[in-house]
Amino acid sequence: MKLTILGGGGFRVPLVYGALLSDHGEGRVTRVVLHDLDAGRLRAVTRVLAEQAAGVPDAPEVTATTDLDEALRGAAFVFSAIRVGGLRGRADDERVALAEGVLGQETVGAGGIAYGLRTVPVAVDIARRVARLAPNAWVINFTNPAGLVTEAMSRHLGDRVIGICDSPVGLGRRIARVLGADPAEAHVDYVGLNHLGWVRGLRVAGRDELPRLLADPALLGSFEEGRLFGADWLRSLGAVPNEYLHYYYFNRETVRAYREAGKTRGAFLLDQQTGFYERAGRPGAPALALWNRTRAEREATYMSENRRTAGAGEREADDLSGGYEKVALALMRAVARDERTTLILNVRNRSTLAVLDPEAVVEVPCTVDANGAHPVAADPLPGHAAGLVCAVKAVEREVLSAAGSGSRATAVKAFALHPLVDSVTVARRLVEAYTAVHPGLAYLR
Structure with missing residues (x-):
C-alpha cells in the first residue's frame, strides 16, 4: 500500500515513519513517497528515515520527489503536512500580530487567520489534484489550521478528507492518567473545533470520573491543564479546556x-x-x-x-513523545483493515452540534471503519462555549470566502470578527502588514 506524505521534508515526518515501522500486519504501508518543494530538506529527512529503518527487514520503501502529481498517483492514503511560507512565514505571522498588540499564534487569532489565508488556496489545489489523480485515496490532514484546512479540502473531497490533531488525545490521556484509569479504556467526551474544545466527561466502565477530578484540588494541580488554567476556573467551567483555550481565557x-x-x-x-x-x-x-x-x-x-x-512549570516526561502520528496510524488501520475504533477527529459536523450547519468541520469523537469517520452524537454545548465556537467558525468561513474570491475586504472582515482582534482599524492594518510580507497573499485585491 502506498502512502504519500505532502510536506515530506518536514521535521515531524520521522515520527510518522517510526510509527509505520512498528506495523507488521497485513495491509500495512509498504511504500512511502515523500513530496516537498525543498529538495535539500527531502534529502535530510530521507537520511533520518534510512537510519530509523536500519535493521528492520520489512521497513517500508522510501522515495522522494518534488513532483506533486507523481507523488499522488496511485496513493491509497495521502498525509497532508504542508507549511505554506515555511517557518519564516510563521515567524512573520507572530511578529506582525504582536506589533499590533494581538496574538500571532499559528492557529489562533490573527496569526492563524494569516496562515489560513495563504494555506487554503494551496490546500484546495491539492484536493483537486487528489480527486483527479487518486480518486480512491483517503486524505489525512495534518496541516494547520487543521479544522479550517480540512473544511476547505472537504468541499472537493467530501468525507474522504479527515483532519487530525494530537491535542485532544494528549489531554484525554493526561486526565485518565491522573484519575488512575487506562487511557485505552476511557471514553473522552470532547467537543468543539480544532484547538477550541473542551473535555466535558471521562467515562470509565460507564461511570463519569470527571466530577471527581474537578472536586479535588490536589488532582487538578497534578497535570498540565490543571496548572495552566487553575483549579477555580476549571471548576467554574465544569470542564477541562484544550490547552489552546489559554490564549482566549488569559489573552492579555x-x-x-x-x-x-x-x-x-x-x-x-x-x-x-x-x-x-x-x-x-x-x-x-x-x-x-x-x-x-x-x-x-x-x-x-x-x-x-x-x-x-500560569506558573505551570515544565512539561511532564510522558507528554514529550509526540502523539499525532499514533492517531494517524490508528485512523489508517481502521479504514484500510476495517478495524473499528473511536478517535477524536476533525470531520464534517452533520448533526453533531446543533449550533453549526452540517458542512462545518468540528473536532469530536468519531467511530472509524472502512467507510471512514462517523461523528458520535454529542450533548449541546453550554452557552459560553457555543458562542465562542460559532464566532470562530464564522471567522473561518470568512477566511474561506476571502481565499475563494480574493476579496481583501472579506479578509479584513475575517480579522475584525475574531474574538481576539478588538478593532476594525487593527484588522485593516494587519491585512496591510501581512500582504506586505507574504507573497502568498498577493491574490487579495
Whole structure:
C-alpha cells in the first residue's frame, strides 16, 4: 500500500515513519513517497528515515520527489503536512500580530487567520489534484489550521478528507492518567473545533470520573491543564479546556508574555530547524541522533510562554513523545483493515452540534471503519462555549470566502470578527502588514 506524505521534508515526518515501522500486519504501508518543494530538506529527512529503518527487514520503501502529481498517483492514503511560507512565514505571522498588540499564534487569532489565508488556496489545489489523480485515496490532514484546512479540502473531497490533531488525545490521556484509569479504556467526551474544545466527561466502565477530578484540588494541580488554567476556573467551567483555550481565557497575559519574550516560537523553531537541516545535510552526519536531540528541545519548549505566565512549570516526561502520528496510524488501520475504533477527529459536523450547519468541520469523537469517520452524537454545548465556537467558525468561513474570491475586504472582515482582534482599524492594518510580507497573499485585491 502506498502512502504519500505532502510536506515530506518536514521535521515531524520521522515520527510518522517510526510509527509505520512498528506495523507488521497485513495491509500495512509498504511504500512511502515523500513530496516537498525543498529538495535539500527531502534529502535530510530521507537520511533520518534510512537510519530509523536500519535493521528492520520489512521497513517500508522510501522515495522522494518534488513532483506533486507523481507523488499522488496511485496513493491509497495521502498525509497532508504542508507549511505554506515555511517557518519564516510563521515567524512573520507572530511578529506582525504582536506589533499590533494581538496574538500571532499559528492557529489562533490573527496569526492563524494569516496562515489560513495563504494555506487554503494551496490546500484546495491539492484536493483537486487528489480527486483527479487518486480518486480512491483517503486524505489525512495534518496541516494547520487543521479544522479550517480540512473544511476547505472537504468541499472537493467530501468525507474522504479527515483532519487530525494530537491535542485532544494528549489531554484525554493526561486526565485518565491522573484519575488512575487506562487511557485505552476511557471514553473522552470532547467537543468543539480544532484547538477550541473542551473535555466535558471521562467515562470509565460507564461511570463519569470527571466530577471527581474537578472536586479535588490536589488532582487538578497534578497535570498540565490543571496548572495552566487553575483549579477555580476549571471548576467554574465544569470542564477541562484544550490547552489552546489559554490564549482566549488569559489573552492579555499571554500577549504580554509573548511580547516580552526574547524570541517568538516561530523564530525559535526557524533558527533551530535551519541548524538541524544544515547539520543533517553534511556527509557522514548522524542524522537520526541530530533529529532526536532537536525534537527533544522542541517538545520541551512547547507553549513555554503560556506555562510561564500560569506558573505551570515544565512539561511532564510522558507528554514529550509526540502523539499525532499514533492517531494517524490508528485512523489508517481502521479504514484500510476495517478495524473499528473511536478517535477524536476533525470531520464534517452533520448533526453533531446543533449550533453549526452540517458542512462545518468540528473536532469530536468519531467511530472509524472502512467507510471512514462517523461523528458520535454529542450533548449541546453550554452557552459560553457555543458562542465562542460559532464566532470562530464564522471567522473561518470568512477566511474561506476571502481565499475563494480574493476579496481583501472579506479578509479584513475575517480579522475584525475574531474574538481576539478588538478593532476594525487593527484588522485593516494587519491585512496591510501581512500582504506586505507574504507573497502568498498577493491574490487579495
